[in-house]
Amino acid sequence: MIDATIDSIEVSVYTVPTDGPEADGTLNWDSTTMVLVTATSGDTRGIGWTYGPKACATMITDKLAGIVVGRDAMDVGGCFDAMVKAVRNAGRPGAVGYAISAVDVALWDLKARLLDLPLHHLLGAVREKVPIYGSGGFITYDEAQLGEQLTRWAVEQRIPRVKIKIGQSWGTDPARDLDRMRQARSVIGEATELFVDANGGYSRKQAIRVMTAAADYDVRWLEEPVSSDDLEGLREIRDAVSPDVTAGEYGYDLYYFRRMCAAGSIDCLQADVSRCGGISEWLRVAAVAASFGLEISGHCGPHLHAHAAAAIPNLRHLEWFHDHVRIESMFFEGTLDPTGGTITPDSHAPGNGLTLRSLDVAGYQIG
Numbered sequence: 001m002i003d004a005t006i007d008s009i010e011v012s013v014y015t016v017p018t019d020g021p022e023a024d025g026t027l028n029w030d031s032t033t034m035v036l037v038t039a040t041s042g043d044t045r046g047i048g049w050t051y052g053p054k055a056c057a058t059m060i061t062d063k064l065a066g067i068v069v070g071r072d073a074m075d076v077g078g079c080f081d082a083m084v085k086a087v088r089n090a091g092r093p094g095a096v097g098y099a100i101s102a103v104d105v106a107l108w109d110l111k112a113r114l115l116d117l118p119l120h121h122l123l124g125a126v127r128e129k130v131p132i133y134g135s136g137g138f139i140t141y142d143e144a145q146l147g148e149q150l151t152r153w154a155v156e157q158r159i160p161r162v163k164i165k166i167g168q169s170w171g172t173d174p175a176r177d178l179d180r181m182r183q184a185r186s187v188i189g190e191a192t193e194l195f196v197d198a199n200g201g202y203s204r205k206q207a208i209r210v211m212t213a214a215a216d217y218d219v220r221w222l223e224e225p226v227s228s229d230d231l232e233g234l235r236e237i238r239d240a241v242s243p244d245v246t247a248g249e250y251g252y253d254l255y256y257f258r259r260m261c262a263a264g265s266i267d268c269l270q271a272d273v274s275r276c277g278g279i280s281e282w283l284r285v286a287a288v289a290a291s292f293g294l295e296i297s298g299h300c301g302p303h304l305h306a307h308a309a310a311a312i313p314n315l316r317h318l319e320w321f322h323d324h325v326r327i328e329s330m331f332f333e334g335t336l337d338p339t340g341g342t343i344t345p346d347s348h349a350p351g352n353g354l355t356l357r358s359l360d361v362a363g364y365q366i367g
Helices: 055-068 076-086 095-114 119-123 143-156 174-188 204-213 231-240 254-262 278-291 302-309 322-331 358-364
Strands: 008-023 028-041 044-051 130-135 161-165 193-197 219-223 244-247 268-271 295-298 315-321
Touching (some): 028 055, 161 219, 174 204, 254 278, 278 302, 295 302, 302 322
Parallel strands (some): 130 161, 161 193, 244 268
């Protein structure tokens, strides 16, 4: 029996500029902010993070840290439950949910390190290798940039599935969307699966028309063709198109995911460890999906998801998202290799197997 108390919760905030202009169909950005949590028990430290506004750090220091400090480090479930109950009036969706997620991930990492176990072994691994798909293909990329990125994934790294953004300017330029799908298929060949993500930029019938026009490009995955809140619209599109329709990245609790599954709106459920409540809730979300006969896909932050994904039977894949892969590789030693289309969590290193490069990333710290 390990007798360990959570001694402290520390938070740091970093903003990292993108390596070029980036946009999807409905939003553009030039930097990404990471809120990093360190949970300490004695000489052992666990790390977790989320990608969200600096306000997440304020929520952690002002509210959540005081709830978990002093608790048994083995009782991660109890810490999660206490945090969720404590934010009733603040509201769980949005930055509050991001903050809970970051703390929860840090506590799971801390527990695994205290037990000297790889995190996926603590969670109960069902697989050694976790399938991933290359993700980026931003609207801002010209033909050369898109071709270079797709070639790196499909040819150099042999990732058998890749995703690009469509829904240009809220769906106002479907001709360019179709041209970019044509280019993607030309670059990756017939053997690699093509995924597309409209980020809610289309109307219902427009999404159906675009996918009908794209039939020759054999698109396999259509993400958020309309808003993820439009469950009827997702169902209408799902019934009319060939690609699997998916959504769920903005979910914050089990009721959200249950409604989406029960509506028959999706072929695969997405969920994001950095938003939905961390590993504790992500595992439960996977169980909800399984109860409807659905698989789950991890949204972005691949090193946040890797160990949890290895521990669920109904996983489809994780998103190897360009921005987050770049940041996680800059910030941590021990990041994973996607060559061949899978990543393999370290079975010898305790916790998530990552070590923060404190000196290397100090210049990006803003709080």
